[in-house]
Amino acid sequence: MSSSLVLPEVSGVMLLPECTLFPHGGLPLHIFEPRYREMLADSLETTCFFCVARLEGEETDDPATCTSSIGTVGLVRASREMDDGSSNLLLHGVIRVRFNEWINDASYPKARISPLPAVFEPxxxxxxxxxxxxxxxxxxxxxxxxxxxxxxxxxxxxxxxxxxxxxxxxxxxxxxxxxxxxxxxxxxxxxxxxxxxxxxxx
Structure with a gap:
């Protein structure tokens, strides 16, 4: 991870079934749900970061019960809003993160996160x-x-x-x-x- 990138302590999280983004990988996304439109707008106005978490089974009111505890925080590399309010964007994976606490103060999922650096040894x-x-x-x-x-x-x-x-x-x-x-x-x-x-x- 570049030393010039400062990760947020709290991040919006997109819950996606059968989807995994790796650090240093790219994920094209079409953002159309109102809650994720709000998440993207908040992200672009602040840090340009949000996370991707794998949804496991049916989504519930408590993301802790239906998502993996580890996901990836990504940086929005490019975003284009369409005439209908949806957006096409490219999310660049930055680093694995652990979802430590889910926060219920927005229309979209949010979590307190901590980075999980990857170090090869020896x-x-x-x-x-x-x-x-x-x-x-x-x-x-x-x-x-x-x-x-x-x-x-x-x-x-x-x-x-x-x-x-x-x-x-x-x-x-x-x-x-x-x-x-x-x-x-x-x-x-x-x-x-x-x-x-x-x-x-x-």
Missing amino acids: ETQSEAAIEALKEAAESALGEFSTEIGDAFYSMTESIDDPAILADVMAQQFIQNPTERHDLLEMESVAERIAWLCSHLSK
Whole structure:
């Protein structure tokens, strides 16, 4: 996470079924519900941040009973309001967060959040971890065109942090909603990398 970004202590939260946003990934959204229109307006007037949380089952009046405790806070990169009041936007994932307390003072879900930094240890194994991830990516890209592979390598060639590379690859390659969220909630970066390498090599 860039040191120039200061996360809010309290953030609006969009509850979405079967949806996981990884840090350093992008999520296009169409905002049309009145409550989320209000959330977006408040976000754009203040920090430009809001969170995405996975909705688990039917939504209830208490988000703590129907959402995962871990999600991702994102930064609104671009937003365009349509004639009908809805908006199309791109949300850029910044960092995993824990939802510590849900606050009922707005029409939309809000939570007190704390960041969950991703640190790969031991640092001496960072190069080996990056190499293993890139080999796994080669396996996954084998069935695709050269252009797709070139685009991926261009996007990732300057990444020297295995935690960041793992999240970028998870965003791009893992499609199963449950597997995506399991990866998001996996505390150990080394475990995430091992899971990705095993999964993609198959």
